Amino acid sequence: MAETEMMLMRRGHRIEGEAQDCRSQRYHQDEDSSEDSAGDSSSDEEDTESLTSEASEMSENKGTRRSRRSKVTAATSEDLEASSESYFRAHSGGVVTSDHTLSRLAKPKMDQKELDTILRTAENSNNDEKENLYVEHTRLFHKWMVQLSNGFNLLLYGLGSKRHLMESFRSKHLLDFHHIVINGFFPSLAIRQILSAISEDVLESKVTARGQQEQLELIKSELEKKNEPVFIILHNIDGPILRVTKNQNLLSSLAQISCVHMIASIDHINAPLIWDQGRFCCFNWLWYDVTSYQDYTEETSYENSLLVRQSGALTLSSINHVLKSVPPNVQGVFNILVEAQLEHKDDISYSGMTFQDLYQRCREAFYVSSDLTLRAQLTEFKDHKLLTFKKGIDGAELLSIPVESSTLQEFKQEDM
Known part of the structure; x- marks a missing residue:
């Protein structure tokens, strides 16, 4: 009995010792884990601080770049404004043109006959x-x-x-x-x-x-x-x-x-x-x-030329062309108007010949038989802009030829 109790007591002491060892090991493990967690938290704080500093540095760099870009843009716009202003300032003077004009020639302009003679006598190549x-x-x-x-x-x-x-x-x-x-x-x-x-x-x-x-x-x-x-x-x-x-x-x-x-x-x-x-x-x-390379002599005879002195030659040729296409009695009507206008060429107040006066003179010359016939004949000249109609102060219909007196005088001389 005594031996059995002794064995039980020794086993109990051994079990208590092992339990204390287990407690001590757990305590040391808890301390190590607390130290590790403290170290991890400190490292996390360090990482956060480093990221914050890097972000601030990047934002500062971006701000610096933006400021530099704005400075470059401002400088570029200023240069463009300066260059454009200098360009327009340099070209703001008067336009320089040549003074070699037709008026400086020894014989700057000629009449239509002279021009026609020169063109006819000019040598044709090929x-x-x-x-x-x-x-x-x-x-x-x-x-x-x-x-x-x-x-x-x-x-x-x-x-x-x-x-x-x-x-x-x-x-x-x-x-x-x-x-x-x-x-x-x-x-x-x-x-x-x-x-x-x-x-x-x-x-x-x-x-x-x-x-x-x-x-x-x-x-x-x-x-x-x-x-x-x-x-x-x-x-x-x-x-x-x-x-x-x-x-x-x-x-x-x-x-x-x-x-x-x-x-x-x-x-x-x-x-x-x-x-x-x-x-x-x-x-x-x-x-x-049908390319011919021939001169447009006839086609351009009615055009105004810079080399020709405008003395009514173009209008005169138009009158002659129209009169050739109408009957003789219509030509006689136009001649009556020309004579009446030349008779009053020095009269400033003369506005034209009345239709009734023209009709009376045409009846006496046997050019027309009625006023309707006369109006139909006058339409030919009106369409060619060789005759104008307008109302007088008393309501009478006035007829006049919108051609200079010198041209009409030349026309009468050719007609004679």
């Missing part, structure tokens, strides 16, 4: 080459006749005047047919003249109509009844008067008539732009390049 081109184009005449008879119309283009070539074609192939020649470059040309020429020269009758469209319909019906070919030679269909849309519509309608055949020329670089698709189809053109 005459042989021009002649070869002309001969080459004349070989197309028979082909043109075949194409015209098959319902096509011809449009001639190219550098140089085509007037001589078209006149040659007319004289060689069209003399046996009804044909009319139209100078589209004439500045006072009216579409009504073209329709009247067809009525009088081809139909040999005066078609009376209220408007141009009605007159065109009457001409169309009469031509279809006769069923004879009519050739229209139209120099410069792109002329300043004919290029108007209304006139082009009438010409395209005229070209659609089965017995009408048209040969036209163009010289303006933008001439095809005057036709839309509808009018272009109505004309049914065949295009031919």
Whole structure:
């Protein structure tokens, strides 16, 4: 019994010792873990502080960069303003132009006759080459006749005047047919003249109509009844008067008539732009390049030249051209107006001849038989801007020619 108790006591002491050892080990482990946690927290605080410092440094760097950029931008804008100001300051002076003008020439300007004489006597270069081109184009005449008879119309283009070539074609192939020649470059040309020429020269009758469209319909019906070919030679269909849309519509309608055949020329670089698709189809053109390098002598005779002294020569040529296209009795009416205006050329208060006075003098000269006939004849000159109508103080109708007296005097001398 005593031995058993002793063994139990020793085992109890051993168990208590082991328990104390376990407690001490746990205590030491807890202290180590607390120290480690304290170290970890301190390291985290250090990392946070370092990140905060880096962020502040980056923000400071960005601010520095922005300030530098703003300084550079401001400097650049200032430089641009300075350079632009210096540029406009340098070019703000007066524009320097040459003083070599026509007025400095020994003979700065001449009259129209002198200019025409100089142009005629001037030497032409490459005459042989021009002649070869002309001969080459004349070989197309028979082909043109075949194409015209098959319902096509011809449009001639190219550098140089085509007037001589078209006149040659007319004289060689069209003399046996009804044909009319139209100078589209004439500045006072009216579409009504073209329709009247067809009525009088081809139909040999005066078609009376209220408007141009009605007159065109009457001409169309009469031509279809006769069923004879009519050739229209139209120099410069792109002329300043004919290029108007209304006139082009009438010409395209005229070209659609089965017995009408048209040969036209163009010289303006933008001439095809005057036709839309509808009018272009109505004309049914065949295009031919007939470059001739010939001078535009006739086509430019009505244009103002810088070398010509403006003394009424252009107006005088217009008057002569219009009078050649009217009957003798209409020419007589115009001469009465010219004489009346020259009689009062020194009278400042003279505003024109009254219609009644003109009618009375025309009746005495047997130019007209009624006032309606006289008005119809005066419309020809009004359309060409060679006559103006206005009301007087007493309500009377006054007629005057808007041309200088010196030009009218020159016209009378030529007429005599």
